[in-house]
Amino acid sequence: MLRKTVHYQITHKTHYTYSDTANLSYNEARLMPRSFARQPYKHYTPNGVLSEWGHLQQVSRSRFVVEPEPANYREREDFFGNTVCYFAIQRPHQALTITVTSRVEVQQSSTAAREVAEGATWEEVRAQLHTAQHPEILEIRQYLLDSPMIPMRLSALREYATPSFAPGRLLRDAVQDLMARLYTDFTYDPGFTTVATPLAEVLGHRRGVCQDFAHLGIGCLRAMGLAARYVSGYIETVPPPGQARLVGADASHAWFSVYFPDVARLASESLPYGAMADPSRSASTGNSGEWVDFDPTNNQMLGEQHITVAWGRDYSDVTLLKGVVFGSGTHELAVSVDCLRAQDESLWVC
């Protein structure tokens, strides 16, 4: 078995300075990384067997510090299972600092590869998503629909996606091709877009940032009838050779995730519509498939350098920090992110 483990200490600092005194502020943050596990699996392709690594992210500790000290602070899980931190500040303040420090272990391993999406073409997957009555698939159907920031009625999305989705192509190859095209066709340009730039504009100008590329990828996939969601997180940056690592130079990152149903398994349990209404038959346990992540900004699959914070339908579901402030005047924002490897050499076990 091959296993690779990296420990990170991530510090995400957000600092607001107000022009006038703020008296009251209510905030909601999705800044605490979540723990999750992905099964490793084998993937049969015409070119041979391709092993997908298992991916495990374990958050051992996450500390959320607000300055000035909030009157109320509470953590809860949202609809998607992300951790949400709510806090309110009820005294006059000129600045607000939120520092989240998390220890995260990212482990990739190749054990017990499960066979998932064996040779499934994207059309087979699409059919499965629309007809399977497995409880998990029924829940996943929401990732086929419009979401607040990704209106699929945009015919340009489908037009852009189509070349990657040739008839009979395996889903994995198609998505990888789409990711590669997004990577080559679009220019990373932080000055061009804001969080509110519509997708059509990004598509028209062929430039944007990771958030836009993730939204584009999701939009293309949904336009083809496939389930995709948005992932917010971090990526570890490696300094150019000979230069010291800059503290705080990292940034929050975003990519997309695609659902690969276990086509063979679902086919074997295929039930007529409505049959699941019998509660005794709803006991189908185990995964009906797996989410697989693609990072179109770097043209990479999920790797040891990716740290996941939260996921949802699009950015609006996982906004890092939302706030309503009373009396603040205008504000300035400074953000720094630091993904520090606890051990410099990664650990390989055979």
Added chain:
Amino acid sequence: MQRSNDTDYTVIEDIYTTADASFDEMLTSGRHVNSHWRAFIAALESFGLDEMQVRHREVRRLLRENGVTYVVHGEERGHRPWELDPIPLILSHSDWEVISAGLTQRAELLNLVLADLYGERRLIKEGVLPPEVVYAHAGFLRGCDGIAAGRSLLLMYAADLARGSDGRMWVLSDRTQAPSGAGYALENRTALARVMPNLFGDVGVHRLSFFFRALQNGLSEIAPHGKANPHVVVLTPGPLNETYFEHAYLASYLGYTLVQGDDLTVWDGRVWLKSLDGLRPVDIILRRVDDVFCDPLELRQDSRLGVAGLMEAIRLGNVVVVNAPGSSVLENPGLMPFLPGIAKWFGIVPNGGSLLLPSVATWWCGQPKQLAYVLENLERLVIKTIHRKPMDAYPLFGAEMSSAARATLRERIRAEPHLYVGQEQVHFSTTPSLIAGRLEPRHATLRSFLFAQKEGYVVMPGGLTRRAAKKGALIVSSRAGGVSKDTWVLADEPEPHVSLWRQPKSGYLRPLAYDNVGNSQGLSSRSAENLFWVGRYAERAEGQARLLRIIMDTLQASPLTEGTRGGSELTYLRSLLRAVTGFSGNTDGRNASKGTTLTDELFAITLDTKQRGSLVSTLRAMVSAAYAVRDRWSTDTWRVMNNIESLCSALEKKVLEKRQDWRSAPPGNKELETRAQQDIQTEIDQLMIFLAALTGLNAESMTQTIGWLSLDMGRRIERALLLIWLCRSSLVGASDNWVEQRLLEAILAAAESLITYRGRYRAELHFPTVLELLLLDESNPRALVYQLKRLQAQIRSLPREKLGYRLSPEEQLILEALTQLQLSDTMQLAERSEKMPERQGLEKLLARLAQLLLEISDALTRTYFSHVQGPQQLVRIN
């Protein structure tokens, strides 16, 4: 036998001649009068349709005077008077039993659905409900997931019903987030009971108060932490909302506080009302604000109607919002075809059974077969989207569309089928309606209301019936000219009168209504501020009107016409005109403009709504401030307000006409000029009576709590400012003796002190003595010192933080004003010389006093009225 009886009823003969094939509420299949209509028809027969028309006019007048309105967007003047057809919809006892059982069953079912959708979502996971019906619906708010776990979510429920041609009632749509109409139903009943008091007893109609009592009980049962006597507020989007009348009406009827989002704040995870004496806890919010606007932090960021942090306060269980945010997912015709299956799944309906009250036949296009059916039968169906959006064109009636429009619609449905449903176009029943003095059949629907108590749902025995304006039309909405009706559910036996006043359990009666409305607990800072401004505007209008009357008296009395007036008289008149315009703060005044005649100016000052400061604009500002605290006024007060508003419109119209006449006439036509002025004068006399009535009602009929205090402080400040301005504009400047005498007289008259002066001094007008009476005489309720003393006492009685022996800013300001005034010497103030023709000392004192009064007004606003600071978003999405 029956037949011959029926034809004896002459009042219904038009029904027979005009009825179409539709099911009629009054007629049996054999076209006889249904037994449950007989008592009413017999009564109608005995007093006749002519008398009914008289009563209809009376109903109209009542509704108008009570200010029952419905705001229509994009229409000039906004408010449309509520229309009530005096012929009720009558439902038999047995019929109603079936309907109310069906409604209760449906409410219970929908409550379970709501809990599941924001809980385990087994309906989706187990394939009972297709995911898209929920996940694609704009009302499914992921932020509301688990928000009120374990609690009843659907406390208030309304359904629109219509009777099909088979005689069964069908549910057309469900209203679940903030159903409107219950208040209008109550107002309809109240108005009808006023004009036809005997009929209710004769016919035996169920009372509505029973339902509102249940609502109050239901709310008191669900208070967070089991609190007794919870503080309930009605959250309204504000006076611009189309059903604002109802929000204010219900709040006032139920004894709850009417608030807007800005009036509330979340502090320590609890909701508080910003009131004059600080924050007061709020336990229950009966909301009329839509789901997505409830919290700008977690829901729609651009909402100014909600409360930041509200969602968290709900999650913490510190406040109950009725209905819980997220409930609009049930306003979803996509659910309808699945309800029978869901009911079976929940075990509410046995296998093979069906819902007591069926939904209108609905095909959800997210399923291939249903989609095909809808696309093929478009011309026979009503097309709706699963959620309503503002400015939506839906519902669309396939039958009324061109084939090209239908083709476009087909394309749209094919592109996103899961967002559409097709519904059978029900030809619902007709009911007798009063149309131009005759009874004619009109299609009608009924909105029913339910409220959850611990032991189960209570159904309002009645509801809001709406009928179409035109024969054969099926659209009954108010926007389409539909008219409302009272709904009579016949009682089996006479029922006792249920009062909303609770009976004390022990001998001691806790003044509940006083707790909630009377003292500041129920008075938001916003309401206090509005009352303050009602006071200021009312006083200003009165002052302006009085002065205008004096000017017109002068003009009438003078034998001269426009061009021939002498210099002195012109100076005098212009001084007075300056005083009128000066009230508004337009100190430069319109009178400076050359080439305009006095009469023209008079028209402008009375009428010009585009400029602040005209009489009409002052009155409109007063009515609008009063409307924002609609729940605070007694019926009588509101009638006066309505009369004032009507008078404004009349005045505007009349002045426009007269101005035309006057302008087209040759100059110097004294007769025409006089007639124009006389006409305005009559209106102004009328207005003075209404304003006096308002003052009287405010003084005598409002409990003297903090709300009244705010209003009266407004009056004092304004009265003081008016007097100051009057003196500054006419007594300071240089003028000859003739003019000065006339001005003194006019000012005494304007300050209602002329009679006092004459009675007391019986002498010619002596400047220092007049000043003394107007400024310093404490026994004169119109004197400046009187206003300031009263204001000082009022400021002292305002709630405030303890400052030790220090004075609050407003206390300091009023003390300074009073001291300055009382230290002044009227002889010195009256002085002037050849060198200094203007009375500098008087001007200096009055200017300073005016400034202090304005500062007091600002200080009060800062301390008591505006805890409100605008919110800002840290991050903007969309």
